[in-house]
Amino acid sequence: MIFKAVRVPFKSGRFAxxxxxxxxxxxxxxxxxxxxVRYGKAGVVATVQITREIVEKGFVGLTDLASMELGISDGAEVDVFPSPKPKSVELIKKKTRGEKLSQDEIRRIVEDITNNALSEVELTAFVISSMLRGMDFDEIEWLTRSMIETGERIEFDRGTVVDKHSIGGVPGNKISLLIVPTVAAAGLLIPKTASRAITSASGTADTMEVLANVNLSVDEIKEITERVGGVIAWGGATNIAPADDKIIRVEHPLSIDPRPQLLASVMAKKGSVGAKHVVIDIPVGEGAKIEKVEVGRSLANDFIELGRRLGLNVMAAITYGGQPVGRAIGPALEAREALKTMEDRRGPSSLVEKSLGIAGILFEMTGIATNGxxxxRKIFESGKTLEKFREIVAAQGGDESVKAEDVAVGDKTYTLTSQVEGAVVSVNNKSIVKxxxxxxxxxxxxxxxxVHKKRGEVVKVGDPLLTIYAEKEWKLDNAIEVANTERPIVVSGMVLEVYGRRGV
Amino acid sequence: MIFKAVRVPFKSGRFAxxxxxxxxxxxxxxxxxxxxVRYGKAGVVATVQITREIVEKGFVGLTDLASMELGISDGAEVDVFPSPKPKSVELIKKKTRGEKLSQDEIRRIVEDITNNALSEVELTAFVISSMLRGMDFDEIEWLTRSMIETGERIEFDRGTVVDKHSIGGVPGNKISLLIVPTVAAAGLLIPKTASRAITSASGTADTMEVLANVNLSVDEIKEITERVGGVIAWGGATNIAPADDKIIRVEHPLSIDPRPQLLASVMAKKGSVGAKHVVIDIPVGEGAKIEKVEVGRSLANDFIELGRRLGLNVMAAITYGGQPVGRAIGPALEAREALKTMEDRRGPSSLVEKSLGIAGILFEMTGIATNGxxxxRKIFESGKTLEKFREIVAAQGGDESVKAEDVAVGDKTYTLTSQVEGAVVSVNNKSIVKxxxxxxxxxxxxxxxxVHKKRGEVVKVGDPLLTIYAEKEWKLDNAIEVANTERPIVVSGMVLEVYGRRGV
Known part of the structure; x- marks a missing residue:
């Protein structure tokens, strides 16, 4: 049927x-x-939304993506006719039946995901059935390769390219801001692409953005890495492994993270930037993404095996994730803490030890040092970490001479104090993030x-436990309300529980 | 945050x-x-869609459903703030982990489905994980009971209430038009709710609508059934087991039909109308929903067990589904064939035998007859089936004196003829529907x-195989194109294949 086109400016990731x-x-x-939808020689397959009023009879509304693809303006005549489901829907059903998919089949699914050809229902069916039916290592390898091949890639002409990735779940994990310059200062190349927060308080990209521009193209990432040794960019500004972002879009509302997709997601990003040596940081602990150390270990082995299949040298570090890393949570607070730690050449040991430990693993993997x-630590204490970090900030369009004290944090604050004397028993990751x-x-x-007091620290009545920072009064009020209902920091006397009768 | 409300008239089944x-x-x-979204004392939880242009800053667009629920008009000030996921999302995740859900938990999920509180991603996760993890009979029973309890119900004060259901998949299955009046003529009550076509060429409701009004309320269904003994209404016009329709909405795009949902869907509808004796028609054969007889048998047993748990007397009939029932496919063609069969008191044996067979099972279940x-057959041949059918048509606002020859069918036709001589080897259900x-x-x-020629019938060159009917020329043209690429009817000589060399 012939329709007149009208643009309906919905921000939709799909052709609709x-x-x-x-x-x-x-x-x-x-x-x-x-x-x-056919318009001259151009055509797209789009999903149908139905309206009673927005679009009149004889007209077809096109979302931005669809009208751009067709190169269409309002009033153009288009031909619209029913279209069969893409082949990958059949392949997804094959996975629901528990059958193994071939390399070509996985490639087809990933292409359709990349091209926005699958509906939410179909994509969810793929993710859930991969989770419940599982994928074997062949399938995970093919999934990873397909994700790499359907996106942009970086190839470096010279140098040893390394990378690190944290699987997330622990707040305040601003370690990349220390690791990247430390590693780059030793002459390695580290083109770090990071994510923004989805459910956390700050992704590494959000934190770095306080100090520099993180919306870099693949060409800029390459150029800066080659020039100064490292970069901290937002992966979402590139077209690296784009299928991954779309998969995450259905995982997020269910807060699930099926292992095949998790492995492929991480390794596709590392493979796409040309990394040859990769450390995976797996925080384990109460309130982290992974709570049991055995689960962390099995995940570590999976990463190593997947790396081997892809020709990447992978090591994995299980790190302590039972409370925040450092004391600051939130973009500017974290950027300030990272900067201050580099300026002082010392800082919270959870931050310094973890960062240097992971940088050290990369040094050992690449043969830079036997005691990485x-x-x-030598690089960090010599001030070269700070020096290199400033170079990177400058290369990303930031202020080279930025100091921790210059970083603006929210001016609306509220400090929660302890009602009791004792020691901190736990700092609740999830409450802090909330x-x-x-x-x-x-x-x-x-x-x-x-966070003023972390696990094991001694607290007196009236001591500050944590300070909330906000830019807006009403948000501060809401946050105070949350802080008062959650128990973000638990203080107990040294005697935790008493059994039996007291007194006579 | 406070926003000004604007109505955005999207037809959406959810609060958005x-x-x-x-x-x-x-x-x-x-x-x-x-x-x-809070407006005075009214409030709804809605999912967020994001736009750049349709809704300006400071405004919130509300879909029909949401603005009706809030009783709001344009410009009203509403308070909008983030809301946590409903509890049932956690319960769905429990099912993805393979755990058994309790009666309360299933009830909670069904309530949220009924209230449109779940997103497509969440609902899909529920359906797929019920399919892959399975549900035991307790869970299926609870699912069915929850579906019944969250919808409208009919209770009859007198009489023996029976019902029938076909699980579908075979075209031309207009048997309800014969079964309902035959059963009602014997004094039983049969308040049949039927569906419209989703992927088929005509649902029973579509077919009946050619002759009468099928958009009946629950009260009308009850009143007509009590007055004339039977009714054929569209279930979708009622609020019977509303969760079921919403589940089907995610099953349809994946063309899946997980057994727990299938069982619950059918039995919830039967339970809701107060039926005490139910026959399930399970067509089995090539191109039907169920192709293997063992699968049909196991499904039959499941229906019987579920019926037992719900206090319903259930029998199941495995019927031949390898080709269409009767010869007519499409609403008016089917209505005409059904009427003509009742007028002539004879007709295609696949239609007559199946209808009388199923009516007969109901007679035996209720003790009306020992040879049902x-x-x-006696009722049918006496003309009482036709007489009762006309009463039902009249009660549903149709023309009591309607005759088969009065039923208008498409005036654009095309007849496909045989190029060869032989016998019909197969009539392809799926091609016919397409x-x-x-x-x-x-x-x-x-x-x-x-369909002029069915399986086993002898065909000469030039004999008509099937005739396509359409109301519009362009649709006829498209259908002819489909008919020429599919092989809807396969004719072969008696010698099917020849091996070895012919001639010298």
Whole structure:
């Protein structure tokens, strides 16, 4: 049927058309069915949304993505007709039946994911059935390779390219800001692409953005890495492994992270930037993404095996994730803490030890040093980490002479104090993140939480436990409310429980 | 945050709000997250869609459903704030882990489905994990009971209430038009709710609608059934087991039909109308929903067990589904064939035998007759089936004196003839449906296919094999194209294959 096109400026990641109820019925299509839209020689397959009023009979609404793809303007005449489901829907059903997919089949699914050809229902079916039916290592390898091949890639002409990745789940994990310059200062290349927060208070990209531009293209990432040795860029600004972002979009609402997708997601990003040596940081502990050390170990082995298959040298470090790393949570607070630690050449041991430990592993993997940790510490204490970090900041368009004290944090603050005397028994990762996000992080860069007392530290009545930072009064109020209902920091006397009768 | 409300008239089955990109970021919500919208004392939880242009900063777009629920008009001030996921999302994750759900937990999920509180991603996760992890009979029973309890129900004060259900998949299955009046003529009550076509060429509701009004309320269904003994209504016009329709909405795009949902779906509808004796028609054969007889048998046993748990007397009939029932496919063609068969008191044996066989089972279950089939045949041949059918048509607002010859079918036709001499080897269900749908069925009531030759019938060169009916020329053209690429009817000489060399 011939329709007149109208642009409907919905921000949708998919090709979608909006049809009047009667036209949809005439075409024999239902909500979520696919139609092919033809305009001259251009064509897209789009999913149908149905409306009663927004789009009148005889018109077809096109979302931004679809109208751009067709190169269309309002009023153009297009031909719309029902289109069959893409082949990958059959392949997804094959996975629901528990069958192994071939390399070509996985490639087909990943291509359709990349091209936005799958609906949410279909993509969810793929993710859930991969989770429940599992994938063997062949399939995981093919999934990873397909993700790499369907995206942009970086190839370096010279140098030893390394990378690190944290699987996340522990707040305040700003270690990349220390690791990248330390590693680069030793002459290795580290083109680090990082993510923004989805459910956390600050992703590494959010934190780095306080000091420099992180929206870099693949060409810029390559150029800066070759020039100064390292970069900390937002992966989402590139087209590296784009299928991964789309998969995450359905994992997020279910807060699931199926292992095949987790492995492929991480290794596809590392493979795409040309890394040859990779350390995976696996935080384990209460309230972290992984709570049991055995699970962490098995994941570590999976990463190593997947690396071997892809020709990447992989090591994995199980790190302590039972409370925040350092004391600062939230973009500006974390950037400030990282900078201050580099300026002082000392800082919270959870931050310094972890960063140098991981940098050290990379030094040992690449043969730079036999005692990698000591080598990393030497660089850090010599001030070369700070020096290199400033070079990187400058290369990314930031202020080379930036100091920790210049970093602006939220001016609306509230400090929670202890009602009791004792020692900190736990710092609850999830509560801390909830408070920081309610205070405005990561959107409001200056918002977040500063933890004054961590596990084992002694507390007197009235001692500050944590300070909430916000940029807006109402967000601070909400965050205080959250802080008062959650128990972000638990203080107990040394006697934890008493049994039996007291007194006579 | 306070927003001004604007109505965005999207036909959406869910509570949704549309926020400007910047406002969403300010609120800290992403596409698909939930917000609570408060207006005076009214409130809804809605999912977030994000736009750049349709809704300006400071405004919140509300879909029909949401604005109706809130009783809101344009410009009203509403408070919007992030809302946690409903508890059932956690329960769905429990099912993904393979754990058994309790009765309360299943009830909670079904309530959230009924109230449109789950996103497509979440609902898909529920359906796929129920399919892959399975449900035991306790869970299936609870699912069925929850579906019944969350919808409208009919209770009859007097009489023996029976019902039948076909699990579908075989085209031309217009048997309810014969079964309902035959059963009602014997004094039983049969409040049949039927569905419209989703992927077929005509649902029983589409077929009945050619002759009468099928959009009946629960009260009308009850009143008509009590008055004339039977009714054939569209279930979708009622609020019977509403969760089921929503589950089907995610099963359809994947063309899956997980057994727990299939069992619950059918039995919830039967339980809701107060049926005490139920026959399930399970067509088995090539191109039907169920192709293997063992699968049909195991499904039959499941229906019987579920019935026992619900206090319903259930029998199941495995019927031949390898080709269409009767010769007509498409709403008007099927209505005409059913009427003609009742008028003539004879007709295609696949239609007559199946209808009387199933009516007969109901007679035996209720003790009306010891040889149910003979009893049904007597009613049918006496003309009482036709008489009762006309009463039902009249009660549903149709023309009591309607005759088969009055039923209008599409006036654009094309007849496919045989190129060879031989016998029909197969009539392909799926191809027939595809042709009928392309010709316009079920939307265009007069569109469809008439099959002149069925399996085993002898064919000469030039004999008509099937006739396509359409209401619109362009749809006929498309259907002819489909008919010429599919092989809807396969004719072979008696010698099917020849091996070895011919001639010298």
């Amino acid at each position: 058309v909006i049809l009047n109820e009667e036209d949809a019925s005439e075409l024999g299509v239902r909500e979520g069915d696919r139609v092919r 940790y000591q080598h990393a 408070i920081a996000r309610t205070a405005g992080a990561p959107k409001d860069k200056g918002a977040g939480v500063y | 709000v549309i926020l400007n990109e910047e406002d969403a970021s300010e609120l800290g919500v992403r596409e698909g997250d939930r917000v609570r 089939y003979q009893h049904a 042709i009928a749908r392309t010709a316009g069925a079920p939307k265009d009531k007069g569109a469809g296919v008439y």
